Every structure is written in C-alpha cells, then in structure tokens.
Amino acid sequence: MSKKLLRSVREYKRQAILTPVFVALEVLVEVLIPLLMANIIDVGIAQGDMPYIIKLGLLLILMAVVALFFGAKSGQLGAVASAGFAKNLRHDIFYKVQDFSFGNIDHFSTSGLVTRLTTDITNVQMAFMFTIRLLARAPIMIVLSLVMTMTISMPIALMLLITIPILGGVLLYIAKKAHPHFIQVFDEYDVLNNTVQENVNAARVVKAYVRADHENEKFGKISSIVFKLFTKAERIVAWNSPIMQFTLYVVILVMVLIGGESIINETMQTGELTSVIVYAIQILSSLMMVTFVFVQIMIAEASTDRITEVLDEVPEMADASNARTEVANGDIDFEHVDFSYSGEGGNLSLKDVNLHIKSGQIVGVIGGTGSAKSTLVQLIPRLYDVTKGSVKVGGVDVRDYSLKALRDQVSVVLQKNVLFTGSIYENVRWGDENASDAEVQRVCKLAQADSFIQDFPAKYETMIVEGGNNVSGGQKQRLCIARALLKKPKILILDDSTSAVDTKTDALIRQAFREEIPDTTKIIIAQRISSVEDADMIIVMENGEINGIGTSEELLKTNAIYREVYESQVKGGADNE
Ligand SMILES: Nc1ncnc2c1ncn2[C@@H]1O[C@H](COP(=O)(O)OP(=O)(O)O)[C@@H](O)[C@H]1O
Ligand SMILES: [Mg+2]
Structure with a gap:
C-alpha cells in the first residue's frame, strides 16, 4: 500500500x-x-x-x-x-x-x-x-x-x-x-x-x-x-x-x-x-x-x-494569490480564442474566435448541434480554460479572477441542468443561500415559474425528487433560470434553457429580462429563431467558428445559414415545436 x-x-x-x-x-x-x-x-x-x-x-x-x-x-x-x-x-x-x-x-x-x-x-x-x-x-x-x-x-x-x-x-x-x-x-x-x-x-x-x-x-x-x-x-x-x-x-x-x-x-x-x-x-x-x-x-x-x-490529479484551475475579486461590468471579449477539449495539439473545438459584447446587451447564439455553442459559452465562467488566446470579462482575463468571484458574476444555466433532492426553496437558493423567501419568489416570477409553483399544493415547499423527475421539462428549465437569476449576476447565460418552454412563456421571460435586469449581459443559446430574433446581436456558429454576427435584419441580408433557418421556421409560419 x-x-x-x-x-x-x-x-x-x-x-x-x-x-x-x-x-x-x-x-x-x-x-x-x-x-x-x-x-x-x-x-x-x-x-x-x-x-x-x-x-x-x-x-x-x-x-x-x-x-x-x-x-x-x-x-x-x-x-x-x-x-x-x-x-x-x-x-x-x-x-x-x-x-x-x-x-x-x-x-x-x-x-x-x-x-x-x-x-x-x-x-x-x-x-x-x-x-x-x-x-x-x-x-x-x-x-x-x-x-x-x-x-x-x-x-x-x-x-x-x-x-x-x-x-x-x-x-x-x-x-x-x-x-x-x-x-x-x-x-x-x-x-x-x-x-x-x-x-x-x-x-x-x-x-x-x-x-x-x-x-x-x-x-x-x-x-x-x-x-x-x-x-x-x-x-x-x-x-x-x-x-x-x-x-x-x-x-x-x-x-x-x-x-x-x-x-x-x-x-x-x-x-x-x-x-x-x-x-x-x-x-x-x-x-x-x-x-x-x-x-x-x-x-x-x-x-x-x-x-x-x-x-x-492536479486540479486544472487554482486561484492566483493576487486574484481579483471584483468584476467591473458585464463586458465580454474573446480574442483569438482556440479551444480543444484534449488540450494543446488536440482537435480544435473552437477556432480563432473574436467577439466583443457590451455590458447589458442581449446576445443570441444559434447554430447546428455540435457547432460549439455550448463550448463557446463555457469559457466565460471558466468551466474550461482556453487553449490559445484569451477570454475577458469586465476587461480582465478570466484567469485573473478568483473562481468564486467570477462564477458569482457569470451565472450559467447549463444545457444538461439538474435540480437536487429538496424543496423548491432549497433548490433555487443554490443561487444565494441567504436569499429571503420573498427574493426567491421574485426571481421565480421573473423566470415565469411562480404561476405553476402556485398550482402545486405545497407551493414553494414542494419537494423535487431525483434531479427533477417530478416536474416537467419546461418547469425544470424555469426553476433553473430562477436559480441562476438569484445570484444577481452581471452576465447570465442560458444554454438552450427554454427549449421545453412554450413560445409565449419564452417571450415573457425575455421581456422580464429586458425590464428587470437591464444591466445584466444576457447570452441566449437557442434553436428557435423567435428566441433570439429581437436580440441586440446574434452569433451564428458553424463548426467551431463564428459564421456571422449581426442583428436579425443584418444577418438576413448577409448570412446564408441564418437566412435558411429563418425561412424554415418563420416564413413557413410553423414554429418547430
Ligand atoms: N466534454 C467534452 N469532451 C470532449 N469533446 C466535447 C465535450 N463536449 C463537447 N465536445 C465536442 O465539442 C464539439 C462542440 O460541442 P458543443 O459545444 O456541445 O456543441 P453545441 O452546443 O453547439 O451542440 C462537438 O464536436 C462535441 O463532440
Ligand atoms: Mg450545446
């Protein structure tokens, strides 16, 4: 031994x-x-x-x-x-x-x-x-x-x-x-x-x-x-x-x-x-x-x-001794970012990505499955580190922050999100364990979760079991959004987090974001054009590269992929649900 x-x-x-x-x-x-x-x-x-x-x-x-x-x-x-x-x-x-x-x-x-x-x-x-x-x-x-x-x-x-x-x-x-x-x-x-x-x-x-x-x-x-x-x-x-x-x-x-x-x-x-x-x-x-x-x-x-x-095993990420603990604002900058899941020399999942997002903007990301949408956003809260180049938040390289400070300010609803065994209160408080009941209820209203929670007999004390198997997919997604909002982050990232929510509720959530958290940068990955159409900026991902950036109007004129998706979803009048 x-x-x-x-x-x-x-x-x-x-x-x-x-x-x-x-x-x-x-x-x-x-x-x-x-x-x-x-x-x-x-x-x-x-x-x-x-x-x-x-x-x-x-x-x-x-x-x-x-x-x-x-x-x-x-x-x-x-x-x-x-x-x-x-x-x-x-x-x-x-x-x-x-x-x-x-x-x-x-x-x-x-x-x-x-x-x-x-x-x-x-x-x-x-x-x-x-x-x-x-x-x-x-x-x-x-x-x-x-x-x-x-x-x-x-x-x-x-x-x-x-x-x-x-x-x-x-x-x-x-x-x-x-x-x-x-x-x-x-x-x-x-x-x-x-x-x-x-x-x-x-x-x-x-x-x-x-x-x-x-x-x-x-x-x-x-x-x-x-x-x-x-x-x-x-x-x-x-x-x-x-x-x-x-x-x-x-x-x-x-x-x-x-x-x-x-x-x-x-x-x-x-x-x-x-x-x-x-x-x-x-x-x-x-x-x-x-x-x-x-x-x-x-x-x-x-x-x-x-x-x-x-x-x-050496933990890949450790805080530097002089790590920053304050995030100035929700600016995001990608500068010549390459990323590979297998480290240097591996297959590149992201290739030379350059991107500048201003604090408070709403940014949509669309692209086929495997085009590296999730990979792109996971670099912002430093779930993975870039292989080359740099990612900056609030003008500072993410590697210079303490992980806790960074992740408190960059809230992600992961594509494969889970809830834990416990009441709704307990689950949402993962975002901030000291939040009051009223505060939890406020973010749940924002995430359009309050109405269905009120329909449960035990309301906010309803027990979630087995990672969320006793609520519907759309309800689970809204609870996860509420949990992310409770952090009061400077950057909020939703990775395909409203896919199971109906279009009307989806629109209400975005409206609430616009009105209630105007200063927070919002990045929304979605399959539905309607989820990103009104964004300040839409990023079209293709094969690990940015294929186009612009407003919906601009992209319709300049980007073939965007136009194709748009036409298949909007022109035909059918929202693909
Ligand atoms: N944990 C991982 N380890 C290795 N490769 C991964 C991992 N996650 C995703 N990939 C690969 O990275 C590429 C981009 O994946 P992803 O960012 O999840 O795409 P999207 O979110 O656009 O569907 C895919 O080729 C996928 O196979
Ligand atoms: Mg994904």
Whole structure:
C-alpha cells in the first residue's frame, strides 16, 4: 500500500499501531498454553498429582480468558482503524473531486469516480485491516512457536524449519497464479458497475424505448464474464486447503516418528510431543493466513493505484494569490480564442474566435448541434480554460479572477441542468443561500415559474425528487433560470434553457429580462429563431467558428445559414415545436 494513501490514516494512527501490539500480546499468551498442557500431562497426570492438575487447569483458563481479551481488543481496534482509514480516504477523494475542473472530471468519468469512492475504498479497507491484524500475527506466531519447539526437540524444530519455506513457496505460487484473474475480475466489476449505473440512471429512457431485453442481455453477458473469471481464480485458490491439510498430516506423521523414538529413548515426554504437534499446527495455519492476506493485498493494489490517481490529479484551475475579486461590468471579449477539449495539439473545438459584447446587451447564439455553442459559452465562467488566446470579462482575463468571484458574476444555466433532492426553496437558493423567501419568489416570477409553483399544493415547499423527475421539462428549465437569476449576476447565460418552454412563456421571460435586469449581459443559446430574433446581436456558429454576427435584419441580408433557418421556421409560419 502506498505511503501516500497511508497518510489518510491520520487520527486513527493510535488504533492502527495498537492493533498489532494487542495481536502480539495475544500470541504471546497463546504460545504458552501448549506448554502448560504438556506440564499437565507429563507432571500432573504422570505423577497422579490432582491438586497440581487443578492448579494448572485454572491457570490455563485464566490464560485463555486473557488471550480472548487481547484478541477482542485487537479486533475492535483493527476495525476502528481500518474503517476510520476508509472514512478519511473517502473524505479526501470527495474533497479533491470538488476542486476538479470540468476537464479533470472528463479525465475520470463520473462512474469511474463513483467506483473509486465505493468498491476501491472497500478493497483498500479490507487489505488494511488484514495487514494490521493478520500480518502481525503470523510472523510472531511462527517465530515463537519455533523457539518453543526448539526448547523441546531440536530435530523436530529443524524439520519444521525445512517445511516452512517449501509450503510457503507453494502457497505463494498459488496466490501469484490466481492474482491476474482477480485483477481481471475487478476490471470487469468496473464495466458491470458502469452498466448498472447507466441503466438505473436512465431507467425511464430504457422503458420508453423498450430496451429492457437488450439491457438484460448486456448485463447478463458481463455478469457471466465475472462469474467465469471468479471461478477460474477460486479454482486455483481452492488448492490451498488440501495442500495445507496434506502437509500437516505428513508433518504430524514425521513428528510422531521422531517424537516416538525420543520418547522410547526417554529424551522426550508424551505431553511434550502433544504440545509440539499444536505448535506445528499453529505454524502451518499462520502460513496459510499469510498467503490469504497476500492475495487480499494484491487485489487491493489495483484499487490503491486507482485511488492514488485521483489524489494525484492536479486540479486544472487554482486561484492566483493576487486574484481579483471584483468584476467591473458585464463586458465580454474573446480574442483569438482556440479551444480543444484534449488540450494543446488536440482537435480544435473552437477556432480563432473574436467577439466583443457590451455590458447589458442581449446576445443570441444559434447554430447546428455540435457547432460549439455550448463550448463557446463555457469559457466565460471558466468551466474550461482556453487553449490559445484569451477570454475577458469586465476587461480582465478570466484567469485573473478568483473562481468564486467570477462564477458569482457569470451565472450559467447549463444545457444538461439538474435540480437536487429538496424543496423548491432549497433548490433555487443554490443561487444565494441567504436569499429571503420573498427574493426567491421574485426571481421565480421573473423566470415565469411562480404561476405553476402556485398550482402545486405545497407551493414553494414542494419537494423535487431525483434531479427533477417530478416536474416537467419546461418547469425544470424555469426553476433553473430562477436559480441562476438569484445570484444577481452581471452576465447570465442560458444554454438552450427554454427549449421545453412554450413560445409565449419564452417571450415573457425575455421581456422580464429586458425590464428587470437591464444591466445584466444576457447570452441566449437557442434553436428557435423567435428566441433570439429581437436580440441586440446574434452569433451564428458553424463548426467551431463564428459564421456571422449581426442583428436579425443584418444577418438576413448577409448570412446564408441564418437566412435558411429563418425561412424554415418563420416564413413557413410553423414554429418547430
Ligand atoms: N466534454 C467534452 N469532451 C470532449 N469533446 C466535447 C465535450 N463536449 C463537447 N465536445 C465536442 O465539442 C464539439 C462542440 O460541442 P458543443 O459545444 O456541445 O456543441 P453545441 O452546443 O453547439 O451542440 C462537438 O464536436 C462535441 O463532440
Ligand atoms: Mg450545446
């Protein structure tokens, strides 16, 4: 396990260190028990000394209780240490992810991050617990048992000394053989998780498209791959137990032979032989334990790597120490902006974009899907950084602001927007957690959401569930607009945010913007000409480039794409809804 991860043990270090200490104490007591038994047999029974037998018997019980106490204590401490370690790790990853930019998240994918926060952490937690509990136990047990055996019979100790590396080697060989299969199993788990997550997230879509059979088949396939791989791995590991048993019987047989001769020669006693056999059993089962832990650690290794990857990821965006916290106004300037999602040298999604927007203007953006409308506006609140050139807000490069200050002033309603589980009040207050009820209601009126909210029995206390599945698409969009308005931003960006709203309501929203927030720059991405027609400036995007800029009137004269869209929507009289 990497040092980096172990740093997350933090306040549980005490427990993590005490666990092996208690394990050692337990083993110390356990090792003495066979010795006592030998004395009971060789002294007590041989001489028919009943009081001696009772005395040692009581001592034996006492030691068993003490061993039990140490064992329970180490178990408790180990559980706290490993669960605490896992808690801290989860916390660290979660906090790290909060600092991720959109680019960082693209790098891992959402389900990749979820698996890391769940399955991978559980693997590491298990390995950590086994390590501090069992790995400490085995070596101490083996060494002490060997020492005890030596004091009784040198030849038998020698025989065990030879057996240990042989059996250990064989068991490790088995573990190594099974290891790649286990790794494969966990890789397949990722695929399995991904399928489940995607399917459950999109359960409604799956039903709507009657794709349940197809999804079942897909799941069945992956599930049976996992089954096969697991069987393969377990079939190899299954050799452990019989090999161990066989070795044990052989060892006991040899010990009885050696011991029997010694007893006949009177250099050893019967009780001593019994205790030596117990030591042998303890040594061999400790070996078995080590290989078991070894497999667990190997399994966790892959998880460790995946977790370290997240912890090592450098957040792409960090505030400069002298970052600006004031945004002067809603001016926006793009100067020779190139942008690629894969960084320098990658496929350019935006090519040499130049754009100047004055504070308070209403700007429409239209263009086909994939023409980079969303990409263009995401550069303004710095959801992504430009690859070349610069984006300025209020005359200052966006990279010179603190992220919080910038994003407080540039409010975006993303195309793929979501609401959270909670009341309407709570959801809209994402924009400003200190806003009063009246303030929330005001922005909801602005976004034309108030009327439908009043129709809900619980009104503003209505609970939103599952990202907004219990409100219609158009209602969700209006709530998201209200949330963005609550920030009182200097720039408001709507990325296709009224697509599910009827044209009349759409017009009312724009009218409210014009009257109520005249100083805010408004950028409206839309498919409908009617949504942008009355804008001060319309940008026509095509293939990552600005194809034309102007008012609707100007573009009708100069821009072929705009004219085509206009004619298909307006001239035919049909609003494409
Ligand atoms: N997160 C992303 N990672 C990589 N490529 C992306 C990402 N988002 C969008 N793209 C690509 O960038 C281009 C422009 O996409 P987008 O700005 O979403 O277009 P629009 O909003 O006009 O439909 C498309 O080719 C799309 O595949
Ligand atoms: Mg888009």
